[in-house]
Amino acid sequence: MRFTTRPTLQGTFGMVSSTHWLASQSAMAVLESGGNAYDAAVAGAFVLHVVEPHLNGPAGEAPILLAPAGGEVRVLCGQGVAPAGASVAHYRGLGLDLVPGTGPLAAAVPGAFDAWLLLLRDHGTRALDEVLAYAIGYAEHGHAPVEGVGATVETVRDLFTTEWTSSAEVYLPGGRAPGPGRLLRNPALAATWKRLLAETAGAAGREARIDAAREVWRTGFIAEALVRQAGRPTLDTSGERHTGTLTAADLAAWSASYETPATYDWNGWTVCKAGPWSQGPVLLQQLALLPEELPAHDSADYLHLLIEGCKLAMADREAWYGDAAEVPLADLLSAEYNAERRRLIGERAALELRPGSPGGRTPRLGAHARRAAAHGAEPTGPGVGEPTVAKPPTSPVPGEPVVAGDGGTRGDTCHLDVVDRWGNMVAATPSGGWLQSNPVVPELGFPLGTRLQMAWPAEGLPNSLTPGRRPRTTLSPSIALRDGVPVLAFGTPGGDQQDQWQLHFLLALARRPAVRGGLDLQGAVDAPNWHTDGIVGSFYPRGMLPGSVTVESRTDPATVAELRRRGHRVTVGGPWSEGRLCAVARDPLTGILSAAANPRGMQGYAVGR
DSSP states (O other), X not given: OOOXXXXXXXXXXXXXXXXXXXXXXXXXXXXXXXXXXXXXXXXXXXXXXXXXXXXXXXXXXXXXXXXXXXSOOEEEEOOOOBOTTOOHHHHHHTTOSSXXXXXXXXXXXXXXXXXXXXXXXXXXXXXXXXXXXXXXXXXXXXXXXXXXXXXXXXXXXXXXXXXXXXXXXHHSGGGOOOOXXXXXXXHHHHHHHHHHHHHHTTSSSHHHHHHHHHHHHHHSHHHHHHHHHHTSOEEOTTXXXXXXXXXXXXXXXXXXXXXXXXXXXXXXXXXXXXXXTBSTHHHHHHHHTSOSSOOSTTSHHHHHHHHHHHHHHHHHHHHHOSSSSOOXXXXXXXXXXXXXXXXXXXSSOOOSOOOOOGGGOOOOOOHHHHHHHHSOOOTTSTTTTSOGGGOOTTOOOOSSOEEOSSSOEEOOBOOEXXXXXXXXXXXXXXXXXXXXXXXXXXXXXXXXOOGGGGSBSSTTSTTBOOBTSOXXXXXXXXXXXXXXEEEEEEEOOOGGGHHHHHHHXXXXXXXXXXXXXXXXXXXXXXXXXXXXXXXXXXXXXXXXXXXXXXXXXXXXXXXXXXXXXXXXXXXXXXXXXXXXXXXXXXXTTTOOEEEEEOOGGGOOEEXXX
């Protein structure tokens, strides 16, 4: 018998897994009241805005994968675009060679709110006020905050009290950061959603009310407040005060949209991801790079293979992915290209950035990426190997966003998966709009996002900062099929680590024996994980640590020693420091539903029956 931190939940009614227990339970309550997976996901997502405000917000982003029962998997793009004024020339004219990591200059058109409401309108069954009730209740009456909220606020205390004073009003009431034994309230956020409901109450029907709410976001009081905030000079990571580029016209012109997923078939699985405006196809490329026969699981040969494959795929991400140019995805996933790339994986760890030439094309790397690859720091500073949610501001690790100013902290992300008794399935990775990204908009109770920091203010690159184009995001939810039928929804927070941790999870799941007749989700979630920082980071200041690998201390010491012998610069982190995976599954033959959640960080939970 294998022991896990928790059981893999099984049932037939519904399953939810998310990075916070209140979001999971709120989503489950919607299922219990007769709602479907999409109703539940929307309710859970708005609760995540309240209870994980250091990890996501309504003005952030939310790539969503959905698999309607009997239908095709679709991507719902909740990643907003660069405003019309966000040109390379504008940022260069301000003397900037990177988009700041904080402040209104880093704000794309907000995407999360519209994506969630579009999902509710097109695929849900519940009324808008029903799904918002849980978030309104926690914002108005308070919730017991997780330790990460208070720890994050403390790192930016000076910034809040001296510069971002609207944020201090919400997150430093009476000068005290949120902490155990005290309820955290956000009355401004509750008032925003209550006013939204009041202004749309006269709409004729469920769908009409949802569309009316989307219009209020785009052109009503919410849009007006967001534009006012973008126009306020704000201290950002450049050390200067800047105004943003977001306008009323930008907000009015954008809406979430549906797309066909990128897919790859591997060993009977079909893995579905968002397109190369995200890093999602990195997981597909990593699968394509695998040989037919894999070494023993968690052996040095196995980890070396995965680490080196990850670095090759991530190098291609840097050279080819983005929304500002056509991406040769078919060539990047072709058998011929990956056979050629696989031959680059040798006995020793590669320390350089090695993008490929799909179809004979010349890779396009910007000057900053080339410098980062050539002058990467040694992975010896503090923070390497610590949990994603706990890295201090001095960490050189490039994998997650850094927020700095008078204080500093790291941003992160949430995840949410739901499957219902009818077989509807959804996976979403909401992020951005963190409390430490921009000042709280006083009239609304939440801040703007900072996703533009992921685009390069340089011309001619696939991920160049381009008005009307999406910055390449790290957000990367997944849905997997067997024999053409959706069976698994999964994902994780973690910036550049998301598709590294998901690869390890998927391979662990595929190679583990069944438990109680189903997938051993919890065993795969619990399995010791790893990540490499030998890639160009997606977040300010866009660094790279050549050869760096971080493993959990539960990894076999002999494996660690062998990786070091091969030239990997290994840091051994805590025993539970890598990954924050969530997953739900459905067996199409029996109708049995399953769920598991990550024990790391002590706040993710799965619920179901």
